[in-house]
Amino acid sequence: MNNTGMTTLEVKKINKSKVYQFIYDQQSVSKQLIAQELQMSLTTVTHNLKILEEEGFIEKSGQYRSTGGRKANAISIVATARISVGIDILKEMFHLVAIDLYGNILKKETVPIAFSFSLDYCEQVGNHLATFIDTLGPLKENILGVGIAIQGHTSPDRQIISYGTLMNCTGMSLKMFEQFIPYPCRLEHDSTATAYVELWSQKDIKDALVFILNRNFGGAVIIDRKIQTGLGMRGGSLEHLCLDPNGPKCYCGKKGCLETYCSADSLKQAAGEELEGFFRKLRKGQKKQISIWHTYLQHLAFAIRNLTVVLDCQVILSGFLAPWLVPEDIELLEHMVQEIAPFGLEKGSICVNHYGQLAPATGAALYYIEEFLKTI
Numbered sequence: 547m548n549n550t551g552m553t554t555l556e557v558k559k560i561n562k563s564k565v566y567q568f569i570y571d572q573q574s575v576s577k578q579l580i581a582q583e584l585q586m587s588l589t590t591v592t593h594n595l596k597i598l599e600e601e602g603f604i605e606k607s608g609q610y611r612s613t614g615g616r617k618a619n620a621i622s623i624v625a626t627a628r629i630s631v632g633i634d635i636l637k638e639m640f641h642l643v644a645i646d647l648y649g650n651i652l653k654k655e656t657v658p659i660a661f662s663f664s665l666d667y668c669e670q671v672g673n674h675l676a677t678f679i680d681t682l683g684p685l686k687e688n689i690l691g692v693g694i695a696i697q698g699h700t701s702p703d704r705q706i707i708s709y710g711t712l713m714n715c716t717g718m719s720l721k722m723f724e725q726f727i728p729y730p731c732r733l734e735h736d737s738t739a740t741a742y743v744e745l746w747s748q749k750d751i752k753d754a755l756v757f758i759l760n761r762n763f764g765g766a767v768i769i770d771r772k773i774q775t776g777l778g779m780r781g782g783s784l785e786h787l788c789l790d791p792n793g794p795k796c797y798c799g800k801k802g803c804l805e806t807y808c809s810a811d812s813l814k815q816a817a818g819e820e821l822e823g824f825f826r827k828l829r830k831g832q833k834k835q836i837s838i839w840h841t842y843l844q845h846l847a848f849a850i851r852n853l854t855v856v857l858d859c860q861v862i863l864s865g866f867l868a869p870w871l872v873p874e875d876i877e878l879l880e881h882m883v884q885e886i887a888p889f890g891l892e893k894g895s896i897c898v899n900h901y902g903q904l905a906p907a908t909g910a911a912l913y914y915i916e917e918f919l920k921t922i
């Protein structure tokens with residue numbers, strides 16, 4: 547023990563971890579810079595770099611230009627030293643992604659197989675996953691785990707889907723998938739997985755409301771960089787915020803939920819056509835489409851107004867519809883919120899993220915990456 551109460555072994559582990567984290571954050575550094583910034587001796591840094599290189603976690607990645615003295619080696623992490631896989635289970639298809647330690651997508655695939663609550667289905671997912679993983683070649687040895695995003699709330703231990711009305715999957719268990727997936731697995735509510743991607747990509751988010759404009763609406767509440775799932779893992783279900791108790795019937799059995807006004811499916815229904823065609827006509831300035839779009843934005847503004855009264859924070863629009871949004875839409879939405887909000891709205895409070903439909907699969911995969919980065 548030293549005077550900090552730590553054993554030599556613990557100090558060595560912390561030094562190694564600090565060196566790795568610094569290289570990870572900087573992406574490319576020299577040994578001298580590591581020693582300088584971490585206030586470690588060059589001998590300690592050299593020793594840790596040697597261990598990390600032997601373990602395959604870092605590599606030399608070229609040289610810095612000489613400024614008179616010797617050229618310095620540039621050091622980077624090996625981003626594929628560990629990888630993670632994400633699956634997003636949807637009604638008509640599932641998405642697969644493989645991501646590296648920076649969360650970059652290495653490979654993606656969409657499999658058009660309809661969901662069913664059965665072992666047969668889980669086996670099909672397992673078989674497609676095995677083929678997908680085979681195409682990764684030697685990288686498949688580096689898989690940390692498989693995150694499974696699904697449109698349903700999970701039990702707090704993430705073993706069972708506790709509420710899966712939309713997919714008719716209530717009661718489905720992680721064990722059903724685990725039989726066909728030879729890696730550590732984890733179930734995640736797709737909205738939580740999407741919010742996870744927002745947190746990963748925006749390090750300055752503190753508190754935020756995430757509106758996920760998917761075919762079915764999703765939502766998440768982030769407070770102090772934590773996704774709030776509440777007492778029964780149902781916190782942040784913005785899709786069932788009631789806009790009108792006499793409104794259209796929602797799949798939850800109640801009426802007038804935000805889902806029935808602002809999901810991409812409800813917009814498609816109001817448009818009476820596929821959204822590609824709808825947005826094309828809208829951007830050409832056709833009256834009917836403008837009217838439908840304004841009604842859509844007004845409902846969204848109403849939800850934002852009510853929620854920002856409770857949580858005075860940033861609003862992030864994400865998901866399937868997000869790539870179609872243009873700055874004028876956000877300006878109009880902010881204006882609509884201003885008109886009905888008691889305290890107004892800070893300019894720039896509403897922002898858009900463009901991860902699109904692969905966000906839930908990516909977010910589910912990120913769990914294993916974050917865990918790895920915490921423990922190395």
Ligand SMILES: [Zn+2]
Pocket residue numbers: 785786796797798799800803805
């Ligand atoms: Zn509902």
